[in-house]
Amino acid sequence: MEGLRAIAIGSVLLYHAGIVVVPGGFIGVDVFFVISGFLITGQLVRELERDGRVSMLRFYARRxxxxxxxxxxxLAVTAGLVFFVGSVVDRRVFGGxxxxxxxxxxxxxxxxxAVDYLAEGVSVSPVQHFWSLSVEEQFYIVWPLLLILVAFVARRFRWPARVVxxxxxxxxxxxxFAWSIVMSTASPANAxxxxxxxLWELGIGxxxxxxxxxxxxxxxxxxxxxxxxxIAAIVAGALLLDESAVWPGSLALVPVLGTAAVIIAGATNSAPGLLGHRLMVWLGGLSYSLYLWHWPLLIAATWVWGELGQKRGLLVVALALIPAWLSYKLVENPARRIAQxxxxxxxxxxxxxxLTALTVIAGLLLTSSTPTSAPASASVQGKGAQSLELEDGQATGIPNPDVVESYTPLPQxxxxxKPDAYDRGCQVDQQVAVPRPCSYGSEDGDTHLMLLGDSKALQWIDALDPIAKDHDWKLDVATKSACGFSSAQINDGNGDPYVSCTEYNAALLQMVLDERPDAVMVSQTTSYSFDSSGERTQEAMIDSLESTWTTLEDAGIDVIVIADNPDPTDLPAGDDEVYKCVAExxxxxxxxAFAKSNGLERSGTPAMLTAAELVPSVDVINMNxxxxxxxxxxxxxxxxxYRQGSHLSxxxxxxxxxxxxxxLTPMIKEASAS
Known part of the structure; x- marks a missing residue:
């Protein structure tokens, strides 16, 4: 079994080190799942056959x-790494x-x-690898209960325990397995x-x-x-699969059944001799400690060096052998022996x-070590856009400071x-295809407005809501993650067709035509969509916007376009996240600061402004x-x-x-009067 573990940990380490010839090394986790399912089930069944019962207390004590x-x-060392090496803006998330x-x-x-559009800027967690250990621990909760049921049924009907x-x-x-196939297609990041x-992978074991x-x-x-x-199936999976694979769907059968086949061969004493080699046995015995240590060290190294590359990645993985071996010899084995x-x-x-409580405390301390939000005076002093000088209603310039005494919000x-509209569920996620409007403004207002689009439209709600209330406008909000309001065919961020967006917009368009508001306000983050040939172009998005807006205008519904703000780009730190750069x-x-021209090229503004020129009755508000x-x-x-990505705070x-x-007000008055 240690030889199989060696193959599994080896593939995971090479994959995480960024070795390009092992693009499918993530399958090592699937190999571990099968091994765990085999060992734990075998242990429990033997206890059941020997004693006629399963001791939950002894089982969990062994775990x-x-x-x-x-x-x-x-986990304790990782908390220290985050505090001393990581960015202050990550402490709260990583502590959690x-x-x-x-x-x-x-x-x-x-x-x-993974499915939270607003979490797209969160850094890679130094304990992300604990996801697989979490799956196994949850499996350990279910499995003994299943064995207790098996024992009852076997005794009741006098059936062989292993058959039951x-x-x-x-x-x-x-x-x-069926759910894995469905979920891996519908929501791969979540699946x-x-x-x-x-569970099926552990169940195969x-x-x-x-x-x-x-x-x-x-x-x-x-x-x-x-x-x-x-072995060939496992190695082929590591070498031939990559992150584009729909996982863990039916393709996961390759490493799972491959691992099962090797275990069966081992039961006949016919396992390949390679698995019994001294080095393989040593590496397999160290696999748990090595799995625990390598990932936080890799992440900490990226905090120091930035992108590691293959050589540095491999070096860090190799150095992880040192703490892995020390903890195996000085902590893991002694603790197991003393406890036993x-x-x-x-x-x-x-x-x-x-021990669990202590690590929870370490995480909470890390979270609380994040500096508190800006002092109360900062929100009063921070005038934001109201500090700018206007000429004929337009800002004449914006200072680009090097240092400010106080500002809000702080980077962390x-x-x-972000708007509380997210907490109210006013923006549906990428899986939902049905509009769920929220009401703002004046509930009984004579003028009816709608705010439509993606999160770049929703970001304006905290300015639009008080305006609507002051003017007695009824304002309904219907937005969807990464889904601008048009008939455009776009991708979902993973390169796949964003089917739920298309379905959502078709339903939303019909809702708007049925509601017949005085005006709709729209904004979005992308300028590209797919044309009839499957090519992703700006022209396709322009055509889609023109068609949708013309339909609305012909129905007597005014369209007001809110230009998208520039997308941060080419920042010297923080992965193009302004708040992270400011922290650095x-x-x-x-x-x-970043160039406005470059930021606009990455935004939804070019397509929206061009489409607006093609539909002369459309109004445009540009707050940039x-x-x-x-x-x-x-x-x-x-x-x-900026708060995150290209979103304004x-x-x-x-x-x-x-x-x-x-x-905005002159446009709405004109719309309500027509």
């Missing part, structure tokens, strides 16, 4: 002494990740983040992490364990074919729970500085004079302008309210 000491050490990892629910936290076990496993494996799409009495009867020649064929020889199961669990609070260069904020001159500074009037948007009012 605690095997897993928790080393995991607690790594450490808490989730300690509680073995990190996979669900990452799944939620196999039947029970199939009840889990089959629907989990990768969640437990329900992975359990089925192999349930049939362990049968496998020695397999002819040696067939066993050799299974052994070498299984001297402690009762209850004592072992108590120690394990205390920027991501949270607090004494040289001008370094975090309040965001940029030739360059777009990070802080304007003591307010951080809620605080800054609020400061634009009187200026937006002046520009």
């Amino acid at each position: 605690a002494r095997r897993l928790l000491p080393a995991a607690a050490l790594v 990740d450490i808490v989730a990892a300690a509680a073995y629910v990190e996979n669900w936290r990452l799944a939620g983040r 076990m196999a039947a029970g496993l199939l009840v889990i494996v089959v629907p989990s 990768f992490f969640v437990t329900t799409t992975r 359990g089925l192999v364990a349930a049939g362990v009495a049968i496998w020695p009867r397999v002819p040696r020649a067939l066993a050799l074919i299974l052994g070498w064929g299984g 020889e001297r402690w009762s199961p209850m004592m072992t669990l108590s120690v394990g729970l205390n 609070d920027a991501v949270a500085d 260069f607090p004494d040289s904020l001008s370094d975090c 004079d309040l965001v940029c001159t030739d360059v777009c500074p990070p802080v304007i009037g003591d307010v951080l302008a 809620r605080t800054y948007v609020k400061t634009t309210t009187p200026i937006l009012d002046q520009r």
Whole structure:
């Protein structure tokens, strides 16, 4: 078994190190799942056959002494790395990740983040690899309960325990595999992490364990074919698959069945000799510690060096052998031996729970070590757009400061500085295809407006809502993540057709035509879509916008376009996140400014302005004079302008309210009068 673990950890390490010849090294985790399912199921079934029952207390005590000491050490060290080496803006998120990892629910936290459009700027977590350990721990909760049910049924009907076990496993494996295929297509980012799409892999290992009495009867020649064929399947998966694979769908059968075949071959003593080599056995024995240590060290190295490349990645992975070996010798093995020889199961669990509590505390301390939000005076002093001089209603220029005494929000609070419309569910996510409008403004207003598009439209709600209330306008909001309002065919960010966006916009267009508001306000983040030949062009988006807006105008519904703001680009730090750059260069904020022209090219503005010229009755509001001159500074009037990605901060948007009012109100009055 250690030889199989060596192959699994080797593929994972090479993949994480960025070695390009192993683009599918992530399959090593699938190999680990099958091994875990086999070992745990075999252990439980043997106990059931020997004692006629399964001791939950002894089972969880074995898990605690095997897993928790080393995991607690790594999580504590990782908390220190985040505090001393990482960016201050990441402490809150990573502290929460450490808490989730300690509680073995990190996979669900990452799944939620993976489908959260607003989490796109979050850095890679140094404990992200705990997602697979979380899946296994959740499996360990379900499996003993299944065995208790198996014991009851076997005694009640006097059936062989292993036959009942196999039947029970199939009840889990089959629907989990089917769900894996469905989810991997519908929501691949979510499907990768969640437990329900992975249970079948552990269950396959359990089925192999349930049939362990049968496998020695397999002819040696067939066993050799299974052994070498299984290794070939695993290696082929690591070399030929890549991140474009729909995973973990049906393709995951390759490493899963390959691993099962190797285990079956081993039951006949016909496993390939390669797996018994001293180096393979040593590496397999070290695999758990090595898995724990390599990832936080890789992430910490990127904080120091930036993009690592293959050589540095391989160097860091090799150096991870040192703490892995030390913790294996000084922590993992001694703790396991002491617990087994001297402690009762209850004592072992108590120690394990205390270690978990300590790592939870480390995560919470890291979260609380994030500097508090800006002082109360900062929000009063921060005038934002209202600090700018206007001439004929247009800003004449924006200073590009190097240092400011105070500003709000602080970088670590920027991501949270978003409209409360998200908490109200006013923007649906990428899986939802049905509009769910929210009401703002004056509920009984005579003038009816609608705000449509993606998050770049929704970012203006904190200025539009008070304006609507002041003028007694009814304002309905219907937005969808990364889905501008048009008939355009776009991708979902993963290169796949964004089908739910197309369905959503068709339903939304009909809703708007039925509602017949006085005007709709639209904005979006992209200028490109697919044409009839499948090519992604700006012309296709322009045609789609022109068609949609013409339909609305012909129906007597005025269209008001809010130009998209420039997208931050070419920043010296922070992956083009303004708030991260500001955190890195607090004494040289001008370094975090970017060229307006480059930012506009990456925005939805070029397509929207061109389409507006083709539909003369469409009105355009361009607020970008309040965001940029030739360059777009990070802080304007003591307010951080951007919160995440290309989104303006809620605080800054609020400061634009009187200026937006002046520009918007004449258009609405004209629309309501016509």
